[in-house]
Amino acid sequence: MPxxxxxxxxxSSSNSxxxxxxxxxxxxxxxxxxxxxxxxCLPPKSLLRxxxxxxxxxxxxxxxxxxPKHNSKTISGLFACCLSRQSNAEYDFINLKSPNPSRPPFRxxxxxxxxxxxxxxxxxxxxxxxxxxxxNPQEATCYIYNPTTKQYTVLPGTQGSNDPSxxxxxxxxxxxxxxxxxSPYYKVICIYDSDLPNHYQMEIYSSKSGxxxxxxxxxxxxxxxxxxxxxxxxxNGAIHWFNVWGTSLCFDxxxxxxxxxxxxxxxxxxxxRHLEESRGHLYLMEVIDDSDTLxxxxxxxxxxxxxxxxxxxxxxxxxAAAFPEMFCDSDIYPYLYSILGIVQEECDDDSFLVLYIPxxxxxxxxxxxxxxxxxxxxxxxxxxxxxxxxxxxxxFIESFACV
Numbered sequence: 071m072p073x074x075x076x077x078x079x080x081x082s083s084s085n086s087x088x089x090x091x092x093x094x095x096x097x098x099x100x101x102x103x104x105x106x107x108x109x110x111c112l113p114p115k116s117l118l119r120x121x122x123x124x125x126x127x128x129x130x131x132x133x134x135x136x137x138p139k140h141n142s143k144t145i146s147g148l149f150a151c152c153l154s155r156q157s158n159a160e161y162d163f164i165n166l167k168s169p170n171p172s173r174p175p176f177r178x179x180x181x182x183x184x185x186x187x188x189x190x191x192x193x194x195x196x197x198x199x200x201x202x203x204x205x206n207p208q209e210a211t212c213y214i215y216n217p218t219t220k221q222y223t224v225l226p227g228t229q230g231s232n233d234p235s236x237x238x239x240x241x242x243x244x245x246x247x248x249x250x251x252x253s254p255y256y257k258v259i260c261i262y263d264s265d266l267p268n269h270y271q272m273e274i275y276s277s278k279s280g281x282x283x284x285x286x287x288x289x290x291x292x293x294x295x296x297x298x299x300x301x302x303x304x305x306n307g308a309i310h311w312f313n314v315w316g317t318s319l320c321f322d323x324x325x326x327x328x329x330x331x332x333x334x335x336x337x338x339x340x341x342x343r344h345l346e347e348s349r350g351h352l353y354l355m356e357v358i359d360d361s362d363t364l365x366x367x368x369x370x371x372x373x374x375x376x377x378x379x380x381x382x383x384x385x386x387x388x389x390a391a392a393f394p395e396m397f398c399d400s401d402i403y404p405y406l407y408s409i410l411g412i413v414q415e416e417c418d419d420d421s422f423l424v425l426y427i428p429x430x431x432x433x434x435x436x437x438x439x440x441x442x443x444x445x446x447x448x449x450x451x452x453x454x455x456x457x458x459x460x461x462x463x464x465x466f467i468e469s470f471a472c473v
């Protein structure tokens with residue numbers, strides 16, 4: 071007697087697969103350990119969408135202990151602000167991602183009802199330190215902002231701001247220290263002058279405690295050899311200040327100690343340098359020289375602070391030949407340009423520099439000296455002869471860090 075095999079219908083097979091799939095999803099969704107292992111592998115943009123799935127998923131993703139693997143140091147773009155637009159600042163976004171460029175996260179910032187707006191002081195590994203614009207900086211409010219998640223927090227006033235003479239104080243620098251590979255928390259330091267001559271006061275805010283600012287132990291303090299505290303750069307767990315007139319210093323944020331750092335010898339006599347951190351590297355190079363040379367050295371600091379080594383030689387002459395608007399008929403500065411950013415890629419051969427010349431941002435590749443135009447700025451009508459509208463830019467790194 072022949073054996074009769076009953077063929078399983080496609081509909082039945084499909085339904086069984088759906089049931090199995092549905093059961094698997096329920097098991098994963100009910101197991102936080104498995105769910106977190108999946109979520110940490112997703113990029114920030116996907117995590118933003120999944121925050122809206124449920125309150126439970128929101129609590130998992132926003133937990134300070136949640137550490138996405140995509141908290142990278144890849145620089146997706148640069149925010150460049152025109153110097154003449156510090157109040158009501160508008161930022162040009164220079165896209166660095168190809169072939170899938172990032173959308174500009176914002177054009178301007180205004181966290182509160184402030185007619186003069188908010189401007190960026192510093193970008194640090196995905197977070198930004200911002201300040202409301204005031205003619206008197208002592209009256210300004212500082213914020214920590216994540217441009218990926220659009221979240222921000224207001225920093226409390228320092229202890230010094232309670233001093234009746236606060237309006238007369240000079241604030242030398244306010245800096246954010248944040249490294250998501252070491253901790254989900256950040257610190258902010260503020261350096262201002264003391265009532266004692268040639269002395270400084272420092273206060274530190276920690277997001278971990280969320281409490282008031284605390285004064286640095288040993289404050290007020292003096293700085294050796296014409297100490298210089300402005301335009302600091304965070305790298306290797308410390309804030310670094312370059313000083314062309316005296317000793318260069320760095321402040322270890324965790325140990326809360328100062329130490330001196332060595333400086334390289336440049337080929338030119340320029341007093342203008344560019345100090346920048348990029349993907350865990352600290353770079354220093356000349357910016358503008360008062361001669362007709364356009365060849366400079368780019369140095370990198372050893373992580374153990376044993377010294378600087380020559381990383382690249384940079385030659386801008388081919389760019390000047392291709393873009394005659396870079397030439398300036400001036401006895402002081404023959405060329406108009408500034409460094410907007412140094413971008414260290416995973417592979418050294420792909421690393422590049424972003425150069426600003428009038429109305430354009432140029433990508434200069436370190437390996438072979440080739441260059442292409444990255445961004446076309448709107449023409450600036452009120453430019454003074456021999457002047458530049460953009461002198462600096464802030465990194466945009468996609469991050470899911472909490473503020």
